[in-house]
Every structure is written in C-alpha cells, then in structure tokens.
Amino acid sequence: MSSSVRLRAACFRAPAIVACLLCCAAPAAATVSTLSRATQAFVSVPAGDIAIEHVRVIDGTGAAPRENQTVLLHDDRIVALGAHVETPKGTKVIDGRGMSLIPGLVGMHDHMFYPAPKVNPAAKDALYPEQGSSFPKFYLAGGVTTIRTTGSTEPYTDLELKKAIDAGLIPGPKMHTTGPYLEGKGSFTSQMHELTGADDARATVEYWMDEGATSFKAYMHITRAELSAAIAVAHARHIIVTGHLCSIGFTEAADLGIDDLEHGLVVDTEFTPGKQPDVCPDTRKATANLAKMRIGDTRIQALIRHLVDRHVAVTSTLPVFETFVPGRAPVDTRVLDAMLPQTRVEYLKTRERIAAQKDSPWPALFALEMQFERAFVKAGGTLLAGLDPTGFGGVIAGYGDQREVELLVEAGFTPVEAIRIATLNGARYLGEGDRIGSIEPGKVADLVLVNGNPAADIKAIENVVTVFKDGVGYDPARLVKAANGTVGVR
Numbered sequence: 455m456s457s458s459v460r461l462r463a464a465c466f467r468a469p470a471i472v473a474c475l476l477c478c479a480a481p482a483a484a485t486v487s488t489l490s491r492a493t494q495a496f497v498s499v500p501a502g503d504i505a506i507e508h509v510r511v512i513d514g515t516g517a518a519p520r521e522n523q524t525v526l527l528h529d530d531r532i533v534a535l536g537a538h539v540e541t542p543k544g545t546k547v548i549d550g551r552g553m554s555l556i557p558g559l560v561g562m563h564d565h566m567f568y569p570a571p572k573v574n575p576a577a578k579d580a581l582y583p584e585q586g587s588s589f590p591k592f593y594l595a596g597g598v599t600t601i602r603t604t605g606s607t608e609p610y611t612d613l614e615l616k617k618a619i620d621a622g623l624i625p626g627p628k629m630h631t632t633g634p635y636l637e638g639k640g641s642f643t644s645q646m647h648e649l650t651g652a653d654d655a656r657a658t659v660e661y662w663m664d665e666g667a668t669s670f671k672a673y674m675h676i677t678r679a680e681l682s683a684a685i686a687v688a689h690a691r692h693i694i695v696t697g698h699l700c701s702i703g704f705t706e707a708a709d710l711g712i713d714d715l716e717h718g719l720v721v722d723t724e725f726t727p728g729k730q731p732d733v734c735p736d737t738r739k740a741t742a743n744l745a746k747m748r749i750g751d752t753r754i755q756a757l758i759r760h761l762v763d764r765h766v767a768v769t770s771t772l773p774v775f776e777t778f779v780p781g782r783a784p785v786d787t788r789v790l791d792a793m794l795p796q797t798r799v800e801y802l803k804t805r806e807r808i809a810a811q812k813d814s815p816w817p818a819l820f821a822l823e824m825q826f827e828r829a830f831v832k833a834g835g836t837l838l839a840g841l842d843p844t845g846f847g848g849v850i851a852g853y854g855d856q857r858e859v860e861l862l863v864e865a866g867f868t869p870v871e872a873i874r875i876a877t878l879n880g881a882r883y884l885g886e887g888d889r890i891g892s893i894e895p896g897k898v899a900d901l902v903l904v905n906g907n908p909a910a911d912i913k914a915i916e917n918v919v920t921v922f923k924d925g926v927g928y929d930p931a932r933l934v935k936a937a938n939g940t941v942g943v944r
Contacts, residue, residue, distance in 0.1 A: 563840020596852020
C-alpha cells in the first residue's frame with residue numbers, strides 16, 4: 455500500500471484534517487489518451503477544456519443550490535465556478551439548462567458481489583459471486599465515482615479490479631478496497647474465513663494490509679478479543695475498521711475503538727434480553743425485540759451520545775432493509791433488466807413471499823432506523839451512505855446508491871443534506887475531502903449531470919445524463935446497455 459493511502463487514512467479522526475490532507479499526494483488521473491479502447495467506447499465527453507453553462511449547482515457542502523452557474527473544467531480539475539464566469543474560446547460547451555450538477559456519489563457500503571440464487575433450495579450455504587464486469591459499469595452509470603467495498607468475498611479480485619480501473623483498462627469508480635471479512639466461528643457462507651483467535655485476527659489484518667487493503671470490516675460472530683486485536687494492528691498503520699456486528703454490541707465496539715458501524719441500529723443486538731458476551735443471539739428474536747423499542751428510549755439515546763462522543767461513524771444502508779418490509783420496495787424495471795433471468799425469477803418469488811408476511815417486525819424496525827439516523831446526525835454524528843447489494847437480491851450497484859439518497863430524504867433529511875451525506879461526508883471519512891466530494895475550484899472533476907432539480911424532487915437523481923470521473927464524461931446509457939442482463943450467477 456502506498457504511503458499516500460496511509461496518510462489519507464490517518465486523517466480520519468484528526469481535528470486539523472485539512473492540514474493533514476495537504477500532505478497527501480494525489481494519484482494521477484486517467485485521460486482519454488490513457489484509457490483502453492474498451493473504456494473509450496463509453497466516453498461521451500473527452501477530458502479537456504469544458505464549460506457546463508446555465509446549470510444548477512448542488513455542490514455537496516450543504517449550501518443552497520445555485521442557479522444559472524457556469525462550471526469550467528480543465529483536464530481532471532474544476533477550475534472555475536460562478537454566475538459570471540467567462541467561457542474561454544475553444545472550450546467545449548455543454549448547455550445545462552434544466553439540469554443540475556452534483557458531486558460524484560461516494561458509496562461507503564458498495565460491494566462488488568451479489569447473492570446468487572440457490573441451485574439447491576435445501577442448501578444452507580449462501581454464495582456471493584463477484585460481479586466484476588457488470589458492477590463497475592452500474593456504479594459509474596449511477597453517478598457513483600468512488601466506493602469503499604466494505605467487506606470482500608474475493609479480496610484479490612477486488613484489488614485487481616481496482617488496478618484495472620485505475621489504469622483505464624475498464625470503466626468503473628475509484629475503489630477503496632476492504633480486506634476479507636473478519637468473521638468468527640459461525641459464518642453462514644464458506645466464502646468467509648473463520649478466525650481462530652486474536653493471533654489469527656492480527657495475522658489476517660497484517661497480511662491483507664500488505665496486499666493493499668485500505669480498511670477492514672468485522673462481522674457477526676467475531677469475538678471481543680479478535681476485534682480488539684484487529685483494531686490495534688490496523689490503527690497502528692492508520693487503517694480504519696468498520697463492522698456489521700451481532701456478537702458484539704455497538705457500545706462495546708465503540709469502547710474497543712471501532713471507527714464505523716454498518717447499517718445502523720437495525721443490527722445492534724445489545725438490547726436483546728439475555729444477550730451473552732461474544733455470542734450472536736437469535737437474529738429473529740433480536741429483530742423482534744428492537745422493533746418494539748422507540749427512538750425516545752433512554753438506552754437508544756445513551757447509545758447515540760456514546761457513539762458521538764467516541765467519534766464512531768454510522769453507515770446508512772436503507773435500500774437493503776427496505777426490501778425486507780412487506781410490499782414496500784418499488785419494483786424498478788431498471789433493476790429487473792440488470793438481472794440474469796434465473797436471478798430475476800428467484801428475486802420476484804422471494805419478494806412475493808415477503809409481501810405476504812403477516813405481523814412482520816420490519817415496518818416498525820425500518821421506521822426506527824430512519825429515526826435513529828436523523829437523531830444521530832442531530833446529535834453531531836457522522837452519517838455515511840451506501841446501498842449493500844445483498845439481502846435477497848433487490849439492490850443493484852448504482853441504482854441502489856441513488857435509492858439510498860432518496861430514502862435519506864424520506865427519513866427527514868432535506869435533499870441538500872442527503873446529497874452531502876452521500877458525497878462530502880464519505881469523501882472526508884476516506885481522507886479524500888480535499889480532492890473529491892464537493893464542487894469547488896481546485897477539486898477533481900468527479901461530477902454528475904442530471905436532468906431536473908434534485909433539490910425539489912430527489913427522484914431527479916436517477917435522471918443521469920453524464921458522469922464525469924477525473925474530468926472524463928461517461929455515457930450512462932452505454933454503460934447500462936453493456937451491463938444489463940448479467941447480474942446474478944457469474
């Protein structure tokens with residue numbers, strides 16, 4: 455791993471974050487001349503001198519939208535922004551009337567894998583094949599220009615995909631690759647190594663840091679000793695540890711020094727009656743118990759204060775949990791078109807079974823999670839955004855990231871706030887806030903041009919016209935066409 459990556463990771467908790475980030479060298483951006491012919495086929499606007507005129511700018515900082523702006527790009531950078539910016543002669547002009555420009559989305563729970571339909575319905579083992587061809591295209595087409603993989607079932611594949619994207623060999627988002635899951639005994643998939651103790655946790659983290667992992671994700675059956683050992687080794691090299699936990703409650707994890715918690719309150723088991731140390735309780739019982747709680751519960755409020763005091767971030771992944779709420783998740787034709795036929799059939803069957811459920815705890819639990827995220831941010835917490843393309847397969851790369859922003863608005867954030875959570879918050883947490891995450895002169899030109907006004911109707915975020923990554927404009931329609939019908943068994 456490069457020293458610049460370590461330096462950026464070291465900034466995630468520093469009070470003087472700007473000063474720290476200034477020391478970090480930026481990687482070289484790919485230009486059209488350095489892109490492979492296969493990647494160039496998806497380019498609609500080559501990098502160079504570009505002016506996007508008469509466009510609405512939602513800059514990602516949380517500021518109010520600015521109307522009738524001109525944004526000038528030179529190669530991979532934003533060089534000017536304003537209502538009275540002159541466009542130099544020879545500049546390629548894009549008419550932005552009726553359109554909005556937002557920063558490229560920063561997906562903070564964006565796997566490169568997807569659940570496979572079970573060939574044998576009686577089998578207990580779940581498998582998550584890598585979608586190495588389709589997902590990079592879908593992420594980019596959806597306006598996602600940077601991702602953190604947040605857990606890997608094929609870490610070497612993720613690392614090689616990152617290299618190929620960085621080299622311009624294939625189109626896709628910039629990748630911050632997470633190492634393999636740090637899981638204890640009891641994994642539900644054979645794709646995860648089960649740690650045998652603290653020494654194994656230390657050795658695993660050391661090995662994958664050397665291979666290039668820039669973060670780690672603890673999983674459901676990890677013990678406190680294993681998590682503590684992993685955090686100590688990772689932090690010694692300024693590497694972030696996040697977690698989707700079950701055996702360890704959120705309060706315990708914060709005390710152990712974890713940096714981020716995935717999914718939010720919906721997976722926290724610490725309030726489950728009879729919860730035993732280092733043991734993941736029955737998840738159905740834990741879910742049913744949590745669904746009966748209310749946001750004003752003193753225990754939940756104490757947890758929020760504790761996470762904020764410990765500077766522990768939370769990653770929202772509302773799209774995957776929406777699919778568990780009977781009859782709630784919309785049937786999106788774009789999502790169905792992305793799936794292999796077998797995958798589509800299995801997804802729709804499962805959706806029907808969930809829709810027929812009576813007395814499901816998920817309507818109450820989903821509403822509680824939305825309230826938790828609002829309360830966490832109001833208390834001063836850092837909320838990040840992702841999609842988590844797992845569950846039973848209804849969440850697709852790119853489309854799910856857009857849905858996450860829409861659901862944040864439904865949760866009570868303004869569209870401008872939701873866009874900030876999905877852009878600048880993630881960029882800053884990754885130590886990239888000086889380069890990406892907002893539309894400001896001097897920053898990298900990672901931008902999304904959409905039809906309509908997301909500040910008035912957040913659904914407009916789906917109307918992607920052009921995605922700029924490092925100043926190169928990609929055609930989302932071409933990317934989608936190339937990726938459609940391929941998600942599932944690969």
